Amino acid sequence: MKIALIVLWIVCAAAFALPDSAFAVGARRLFAVLVAAHALECLVFLPRLRRAGGSLGHHLVQTFFFGIFHVRQLPA
Numbered sequence: 001m002k003i004a005l006i007v008l009w010i011v012c013a014a015a016f017a018l019p020d021s022a023f024a025v026g027a028r029r030l031f032a033v034l035v036a037a038h039a040l041e042c043l044v045f046l047p048r049l050r051r052a053g054g055s056l057g058h059h060l061v062q063t064f065f066f067g068i069f070h071v072r073q074l075p076a
Helices: 002-017 022-043 046-051 057-064
Strands: none
Touching: 002 022, 002 057, 022 046, 022 057, 046 057
């Protein structure tokens, strides 16, 4: 699943280099939604990320790109 999310992020980011089309505009909007949703997840799960041990920065980056798929792997 993480590979699919990486591909999605890359496609959405690449849309900024494409000329305007329905696909490019939709992918740019999806990029904005991904950024907002994953930033919100970082804030919501911040206490859990702090308790998880290890590098907080690593957990924040992983949560930003993979969201709940990273958080589910952390100890409760």
